[in-house]
Amino acid sequence: MTTTATYQPMTAKEVTRYVLDKQPLFILDVRNEGDYNDWRIEGETIESINVPYFELLEGVEGIMDRIPAEGKVLVVCAKEGSSMFVAEQLAETGRAEVFYLQGGMKAWSEYLEPVKVADLKDGGELYQFVRIGKGCLSYMVISNGEAATIDTLRMTDVFEQFAAEKGATIKHTIDTHLHADHISGGRQLAEKLGATYWLPPKDAGEVTFEYAALNDAEEITVGDTQIKIQAIYSPGHTIGSTSFVVDDRYLLSGDILFVESIGRPDLAGLAEDWVGDLRNTLYNRYKELSEELVVLPAHFGKITELGEGGKVSARLGDLYQNNPGLNIHDEAEFRRAVTENLPQHPNSYQQIRQTNMGKIAPTSDEQREMEIGPNRCAIHDK
Amino acid sequence: MSSAKWKSDRTAALFTTSKLLIVKNRKGIIPLTNQAQIQVDLTLDCKGLACPMPIVKTKKAIETVQAGQVVELQATDRGSLADIQGWCKNTGHQYLGTIEEDGVLKHYIRKSNADEVKPETKFAVTMTTEELQAKLSGGDAITVLDVREPAEYAFQHVASAINIPMGELEGRIGELKSDAAIAVICRTGTRSDLACQLLQDKGFTNISNVLPGMTGWNGPTSKLN
Structure with a gap:
């Protein structure tokens, strides 16, 4: 293949900088209309238009008036082939600063940005891994050469390398619940490193593998400085959903409570049964906790939820003031809010649950395909 | 719902978006064994090619056939399903449907005339x-x-x-x-x-x-x- 120097690759990591640093970037998304409407790169300073590549087979002249005359243009497609095809045509019109997204939306879906959340006691650290393309959040607690990961994503090498850079050995991988929107990397990482994989037993009724039962009030210690991870049984999104208080200050709320919304109870098919649990967790169980706890959820729904450096967090007391899901006082209204007019299901959520139970073992390509699209775990993720 | 209606809904869903096809996986796809022989005028082998090549080649191929003739596009890129539908909608050629056989998607396109x-x-x-x-x-x-x-x-x-x-x-x-x-x-x-x-x-x-x-x-x- 001949390459010209007139257009260049841009990695998902680089695109993430534009989003987080609020730098302007114009995106020409050449996927088909359905895929674009479903899910795309977003950000306060990101402007995008959609023209499917198959409308540009004759050239890009017809759309030049829709592309700003100055500045960088990033062409995006599903994998990268079509974006290179279109980027080349753009470059041939004499434009400078033409880029294509390396690896396409697949790479965007898989990129994780590590963000430091806090220093913990005795030199410990807490990191959040922001999967910006899909809205998933994972965590790593590091203390004295040991690490625990929470809601580990499929891209386990990222966690492994990060821990290695910090000189820590991953001893525990913990899932707050059986995920339906993404494939957990917790088991795989634990098996590879000889760590312990923890899963709430009530979500593990059908799993085909060995795991450590994560029960209410369980305490997991990371390193020898007693960084405690205290489990709080908090059902509702799933019947086993469990939250953690890390270092007495951080509430890892899984898919129960998000910054701008609350978890949906329907992904395991038992919405009606779990509404009461969800309400009890949010309106009673969490209410007993300190308002000063910093909530760190397992997802974000909108790019506006990203704060400083991309971090997604909020004070629990503030969420009781501002989060619409925590302010529905009528029980019947709450039931309606969490069971009716819910967003579309996450892509392939049934197969993802089966995979996380160990019942099916898709190839890595199939896993990647299953995870395409946004997480849609909150009731407000329209 | 009558069985005929159900079948037609199922077909419509199957042919609407690639997402559904993937969700349905193999169970939703029509078995080839009990299907009528589909007559085609030109078969285009795009197996193993990533987008945009299947559509680029289809565009070239359709220029070589007569109006009314049918082109069969064989592709392994799953994205080709939504894209061929989009391209047909865009160009006015008629998208007839898709069959999957051994991991190969066979798309049927009939060249329209003015x-x-x-x-x-x-x-x-x-x-x-x-x-x-x-x-x-x-x-x-x-x-x-x-x-x-x-x-x-x-x-x-x-x-x-x-x-x-x-x-x-x-x-x-x-x-x-x-x-x-x-x-x-x-x-x-x-x-x-x-x-x-x-x-x-x-x-x-x-x-x-x-x-x-x-x-x-x-x-x-x-x-x-």
Whole structure:
């Protein structure tokens, strides 16, 4: 293949900088209309238009008036082939600063940005891994050469390398619940490193593998400085959903409570049964906790939820003031809010649950395909 | 919901988006064993090619065939499903459907001609698709003659229709009774108009052109029988 120097690759990591640093970037998304409407790169300073590549087979002249005359243009497609095809045509019109997204939306879906959340006691650290393309959040607690990961994503090498850079050995991988929107990397990482994989037993009724039962009030210690991870049984999104208080200050709320919304109870098919649990967790169980706890959820729904450096967090007391899901006082209204007019299901959520139970073992390509699209775990993720 | 209705919904869903196809995985895809042979004029092998190549090659291939001919595009890139549908919508060529066989997606595309966009009908006796549907559900003895290509017919046709492509009608006219009530249908009423004129010339006395054609048909259908 001949390459010209007139257009260049841009990695998902680089695109993430534009989003987080609020730098302007114009995106020409050449996927088909359905895929674009479903899910795309977003950000306060990101402007995008959609023209499917198959409308540009004759050239890009017809759309030049829709592309700003100055500045960088990033062409995006599903994998990268079509974006290179279109980027080349753009470059041939004499434009400078033409880029294509390396690896396409697949790479965007898989990129994780590590963000430091806090220093913990005795030199410990807490990191959040922001999967910006899909809205998933994972965590790593590091203390004295040991690490625990929470809601580990499929891209386990990222966690492994990060821990290695910090000189820590991953001893525990913990899932707050059986995920339906993404494939957990917790088991795989634990098996590879000889760590312990923890899963709430009530979500593990059908799993085909060995795991450590994560029960209410369980305490997991990371390193020898007693960084405690205290489990709080908090059902509702799933019947086993469990939250953690890390270092007495951080509430890892899984898919129960998000910054701008609350978890949906329907992904395991038992919405009606779990509404009461969800309400009890949010309106009673969490209410007993300190308002000063910093909530760190397992997802974000909108790019506006990203704060400083991309971090997604909020004070629990503030969420009781501002989060619409925590302010529905009528029980019947709450039931309606969490069971009716819910967003579309996450892509392939049934197969993802089966995979996380160990019942099916898709190839890595199939896993990647299953995870395409946004997480849609909150009731407000329209 | 009748079984025919269910089938047609299922087909519609299957052919609408690639997402659904993936969700349905192999269980939603029509088995090849009990399907009518689909006649194609050109087969295009794009197996192993990533986008945009399957569409780029289809565009070139369609330029080499005649209007009305069918191209089979074989691709392994799953994204090709939504893209070929989008491209057909965009260019006006007719997307007939897709079959999966051993991990290969076979997309069928019929090249349109300019005439079909604005059908100019000449045969005087016509009936609407609604009238035909009423007659059929009322039990009228009426033969539905579908004069589209076998590939079009295979993917969806009026439940009781027989298929004789326009190009074969003259040679196979003996299969039809000249005094039978025959409703002739195609996609948009153009080919069926020509078919009606041909049948009239051959002495058929009770024929009607169904308008607008399959594009307006909402009654029971069969497919890939």
